[in-house]
Amino acid sequence: MTALDVYINEGFLPMVDGALVYHRGFGSRPTGAADPSPSLTLSPHVFTADGALVRSRTHPLGAVAPPEGRPAPMFTDPAHPGEYLVRRKYWASYFPERTLIAESGSVISLRIHNNLAQEHELMFVGTAQDGGHRGTGKIRPGGSAVLECEAPAPGTYIFCDPGSRPDNPAKDPVERTLGLAGALLVTNTADPWVHVPGGTEFERQWLWILHDVDPAWARIASRGERVNPAQTPAYPRYFTLNGRSGFQSLGISTDEAANQVRHEESLMSGSPRHVDVRNFSQGVTAGAGRTGQLMRFVNTGIVHHQLHFHGNHVWALGRNGTQFPRSGGFVDSAGHVILQQWEDVVEMHPLDRKDSVLPVWRPPDSIDPVWAARTVDWHYPMHCHAEPSQVAAGGMYPGGLVGDWMVAAPSRVPPPPAAEGQTP
Amino acid sequence: MPVEHPSDATRSRWEHGPLRWTTSRRQFVLFAGGGVAAVAVGASGLAVAGRTPGAVSATTSPFWTVRILRAGRGARLRPDGLPAFHAAPGPGVFAGPAEPARVRTAVAQGDDHAGHGSTDHSGAAIANNQPVNRTWGDVIVLEVEAFNATAAALPFSPGQLRLRLADGPSITPQDASRGPGEIAAGAVEMFWVSYLAPSGAANPSAEFADTIHDSMLAVRVPELVAAREAS
Numbered sequence: 001m002t003a004l005d006v007y008i009n010e011g012f013l014p015m016v017d018g019a020l021v022y023h024r025g026f027g028s029r030p031t032g033a034a035d036p037s038p039s040l041t042l043s044p045h046v047f048t049a050d051g052a053l054v055r056s057r058t059h060p061l062g063a064v065a066p067p068e069g070r071p072a073p074m075f076t077d078p079a080h081p082g083e084y085l086v087r088r089k090y091w092a093s094y095f096p097e098r099t100l101i102a103e104s105g106s107v108i109s110l111r112i113h114n115n116l117a118q119e120h121e122l123m124f125v126g127t128a129q130d131g132g133h134r135g136t137g138k139i140r141p142g143g144s145a146v147l148e149c150e151a152p153a154p155g156t157y158i159f160c161d162p163g164s165r166p167d168n169p170a171k172d173p174v175e176r177t178l179g180l181a182g183a184l185l186v187t188n189t190a191d192p193w194v195h196v197p198g199g200t201e202f203e204r205q206w207l208w209i210l211h212d213v214d215p216a217w218a219r220i221a222s223r224g225e226r227v228n229p230a231q232t233p234a235y236p237r238y239f240t241l242n243g244r245s246g247f248q249s250l251g252i253s254t255d256e257a258a259n260q261v262r263h264e265e266s267l268m269s270g271s272p273r274h275v276d277v278r279n280f281s282q283g284v285t286a287g288a289g290r291t292g293q294l295m296r297f298v299n300t301g302i303v304h305h306q307l308h309f310h311g312n313h314v315w316a317l318g319r320n321g322t323q324f325p326r327s328g329g330f331v332d333s334a335g336h337v338i339l340q341q342w343e344d345v346v347e348m349h350p351l352d353r354k355d356s357v358l359p360v361w362r363p364p365d366s367i368d369p370v371w372a373a374r375t376v377d378w379h380y381p382m383h384c385h386a387e388p389s390q391v392a393a394g395g396m397y398p399g400g401l402v403g404d405w406m407v408a409a410p411s412r413v414p415p416p417p418a419a420e421g422q423t424p
Numbered sequence: 425m426p427v428e429h430p431s432d433a434t435r436s437r438w439e440h441g442p443l444r445w446t447t448s449r450r451q452f453v454l455f456a457g458g459g460v461a462a463v464a465v466g467a468s469g470l471a472v473a474g475r476t477p478g479a480v481s482a483t484t485s486p487f488w489t490v491r492i493l494r495a496g497r498g499a500r501l502r503p504d505g506l507p508a509f510h511a512a513p514g515p516g517v518f519a520g521p522a523e524p525a526r527v528r529t530a531v532a533q534g535d536d537h538a539g540h541g542s543t544d545h546s547g548a549a550i551a552n553n554q555p556v557n558r559t560w561g562d563v564i565v566l567e568v569e570a571f572n573a574t575a576a577a578l579p580f581s582p583g584q585l586r587l588r589l590a591d592g593p594s595i596t597p598q599d600a601s602r603g604p605g606e607i608a609a610g611a612v613e614m615f616w617v618s619y620l621a622p623s624g625a626a627n628p629s630a631e632f633a634d635t636i637h638d639s640m641l642a643v644r645v646p647e648l649v650a651a652r653e654a655s
Contacts, residue, residue, distance in 0.1 A: 011579075012579045012635055012636055014579075014581040014583065014603075014604035015583070017583050017596040017597070018581045018582050018583015018584070018596070018597055018600070018604065019581070019583045019584065019596075019633065019635070020579060020580075020581050020583070020584055020604075020633070020635040020636070021635065022635065033636070034576065034578060034579070034636055035579075036577045036578060036579045036580075036605070036606030037606070038579075219635075219638065222635075222636075222638065223638060254603075255603070392596075393596060395593075395596075396596050
């Protein structure tokens with residue numbers, strides 16, 4: 001079993017407005033606080049079911065990576081002019097920094113080195129069979145610890161330093177807000193394009209890690225002092241989606257390489273297809289059919305975010321490992337609807353993990369003449385409805401938690417062979 | 425161990441140019457008092473031809489020496505209301521008369537964002553070029569020199585330098601000729617940073633946040649000279 005070396009580091013990162021802000025993070029090499037290129041994130045690695053550790057931005061390993069992150073369609077959809085049949089179980093998905101991927105049946109093995117002057121810890125929240133947590137326990141400054149555990153059930157999880165509350169990480173957000181956090185994705189080894197066993201098929205999936213940065217907390221921590229939220233209440237000033245904000249998050253910066261990464265890993269895109277939410281596994285021909293794109297949201301931050309999508313509603317599948325039923329829904333004790341349903345705002349509490357499907361529909365309000373005349377990609381925004389998160393440093397708009405998704409321009413693909421001259 | 429400030433020879437090169445260094449693909453040209461200074465950031469670097477005489481005070485700490493060599497101010501919009509700069513709302517290409525920048529104050533509605541014409545301090549009418557959406561109508565460009573006085577490379581970002589209005593807020597840069605990245609030990613870098621500013625604002629100052637060393641350095645802004653789009 002190969003262990004992944006993880007270094008608990010500190011350093012300064014430029015925010016979207018150019019300010020440098022102190023961060024802590026789980027990195028891939030030891031770096032110091034003043035290092036101009038501190039290692040504060042892990043690049044995606046895959047723990048495979050057959051026991052290997054593979055560094056890879058994409059999964060399933062060996063599947064075709066979609067150019068620019070956008071899966072190309074396979075055929076036109078004769079039953080729905082202007083829409084397409086997509087390839088089933090074909091495309092790989094890109095994943096962002098701070099993601100660890102474990103195939104179900106694998107063993108996760110980490111060797112964590114604490115490069116800082118305080119005790120720290122790495123904990124997988126809610127991954128024990130009893131709903132508890134699996135962590136290293138406190139690692140002394142300069143010390144190391146090994147964490148080895150079987151991959152939990154398919155789904156997303158958060159790993160973080162729980163600070164003073166390893167019993168309940170939600171109660172102490174300081175260390176994870178400073179940056180000691182990331183996402184664990186456990187894939188469904190038996191059927192990698194179905195989100196959980198017996199769950200929902202998807203064309204490709206996207207993982208969004210939501211986070212918030214509090215410069216006041218960061219400044220206190222940079223001095224080696226302890227942040228006391230009772231004395232210094234949380235006041236986040238930067239809001240990130242996969243580590244970026246504003247124009248950087250949208251992939252429209254002057255850094256073309258960074259923009260490409262955004263398109264590959266963060267900004268959903270695909271050709272329009274006539275998805276029926278009653279069956280996300282509609283096969284039409286061998287290898288082609290109608291299904292949507294899976295969106296996995298993880299909130300490692302301290303803000304209750306509200307992800308609002310324009311263009312399409314999204315189909316809620318589940319929350320925090322609980323798959324919502326398709327019928328017999330109910331309202332839980334916290335007032336949340338427990339039912340698969342359409343949403344145009346996805347509510348994300350701190351430490352929440354949710355799965356939804358973006359249908360990549362023809363936008364319902366596009367009338368026929370407009371739809372028929374389209375020649376270019378159509379972009380639709382996603383912005384957080386927790387309005388303070390739409391700025392950076394208290395005033396730079398729209399410099400916060402924003403993204404977009406795209407309905408691709410018409411593609412030159414043929415009709416399905418079996419459908420020539422007839423509707424399948 | 426602190427490193428000595430740039431040698432006299434280096435300083436002489438700066439003052440008498442030309443000097444080139446790598447920066448972004450954007451550019452601006454600024455003609456300042458006496459018309460002897462021009463800065464052009466081209467595709468491959470930035471050239472300094474000539475230097476405006478006069479004192480430029482430096483702000484020094486054990487870690488950084490930061491000084492603003494020149495400062496220009498231009499209208500964000502042309503008189504016809506179109507953007508004055510090629511890279512909206514970035515600095516694009518600047519050129520202007522060799523005279524101090526005038527601070528405009530609105531007259532039509534008693535509001536410096538009114539968009540109905542304005543006067544300078546002498547009362548003379550100037551172009552009607554304030555944004556109708558009442559956003560800030562000027563661009564201020566600072567030409568900055570930063571010297572890493574330590575024996576190790578340091579993280580650096582242009583956003584560490586913010587413009588502060590007199591008795592007002594500090595302002596995030598809208599653009600810069602370089603992005604975040606290290607400045608090597610003992611190295612000097614020159615770059616420009618631009619800011620949107622209200623047209624009525626006078627006598628801005630600047631502050632450099634040395635976040636790593638948990639200090640804030642006040643940096644003097646030289647007299648603003650007029651800047652406008654080059655033809």
